[in-house]
Amino acid sequence: MANLPILPEERHRLIRQRLEAQGRVLAVDLARDLNISEDTIRRDLRELAALGHCQRVYGGALRLSPASGDLQTRQRQNPEGKALVARRAVGLVQPGQVLFLDAGSTNRAIAEALPDHADLTVITNAPDIALALAGRPGFTVIQVGGVLNPSVGGTLGARAVREVADYAADLCFVGVCAVSAEAGLRCFSLEDAEFKRAVIAASRAVAVAVTAEKVGTAASFHVADLATIDHLIVGGEVPDAALAPLLDAGLAILQAAA
Template identity: 50%
Template sequence: MLDYDRFATEQGKVMQRTRQDAVDGLLPEERERLILERLRAQGRVLASELAAEFQTSEHTVRRHLRELADQGHCKRVYGGALLISPAGVDASVRMHEAVDRKACLAVVAASIVRPKQIILLDTGSTNVAIAAALPDNADLTVVTNSPEACARLLNRPGFDIILVGGRIARHAAGATGATALLQIQQIKADLCFLGACAFDPDEGVAAFDAEEAELKRAMVQASSQVAIAVTSEKLMTAAPFYVAPARAVDHLFVEADVTAARRAQLAAVCDNVMVARS
């Protein structure tokens, strides 16, 4: 049986939104497209700033952000939204993306390693590049859950390699699950190169898989220092599973195209922000 009072209320809301959109001077689809473009350009948007720019209400902007989040474009956060990280694709794809840029990051990241250290090396295409960038005769113990990283170190002098076992997650191309977690919890590392699917100064480090996020948290706990080398498209983005706060990162390596203003935001929460220049 039709609830006429509820129907009338809903129709009234629709008419109210239509009138508001007409006053705003932009069709809802146009405004939503502009918000998505802003998200892709900046990573983070604030509802109050968008409302002022589009001369509309924050309620209207939040409605657009909810719709974009439902479509998988962003994650709602306090006051606005973050772009979803593009790193959710399988590792087999990421290994062939931005190879030169990752190699540049890897050289700078490898420069902080010191002889005799125990290094925890997480999965990720940038971390595989770091494995390749470590110098021969480095006198390091490298503990990794990444078969790809292990392959870059085999038959090279100066490395004692420990490959963490367990179920291999295809999307991450590395060991995960209970077996890998137990092994990581028994390690005391000097330095961890942590793989980050997404990084934001306020939201911290995040991952796309729950088990992977749990293993990354264990790596942070097992290490005296944490380092992350991150390509620019992962900055100011979100992923579903929380790993650690940004302040847990001791060394952050970013690309040269990161603006001075954004570097200042990152430096406010990370002890050392280093720029990889080609």
């Protein structure tokens, strides 16, 4: 008796299991392993993406980043890993520089790790970052105006984007929800993505600091391609399968180890 075809619900379950285990799937591999057509697999991936279970990319799909909650939720996620990557990230900062730090829980950790008495100017759209640095010796803090988005934790919108264009930073730390060779830098807010692109355009050098769980994942909105990054700082243990595509793309990665 011929093998019965796998039902769509069962295929979806198997695909989600592989995404969870490997972080990414390729349509050609799934079609071979499940003995069905690539067209069927591509349809399955579109359906799973529409349900919020993955992000479609060319040739397959990626697991969604776990960093999809509001700022307060994200601040409770992996604080030790964020402190670790922050300590590695501040090694890029030189005295007297002008820095952009946009809203985000990892960037808050970087702000807290910056050294005093270094004559730093920090431009930020995040009130919590501005308040964390206010009054500390050696800091000039510039708060970007705009409409405060409580979920993102920063000011966004047309006014904020216009204001960023008035500045020129030596280095920016751009907070992202996901980074991968297939999808680049991504986040979960369209307005946040637009603001991050403005920050990148106004900065001489671009750094991205992420904890391990964001590597090899995707999110809803594209921020920038990997080619825009000068420094990628990764904290924690990253599986080789997630890290290898970034290295193959020619990205210089600074790893933060405990």
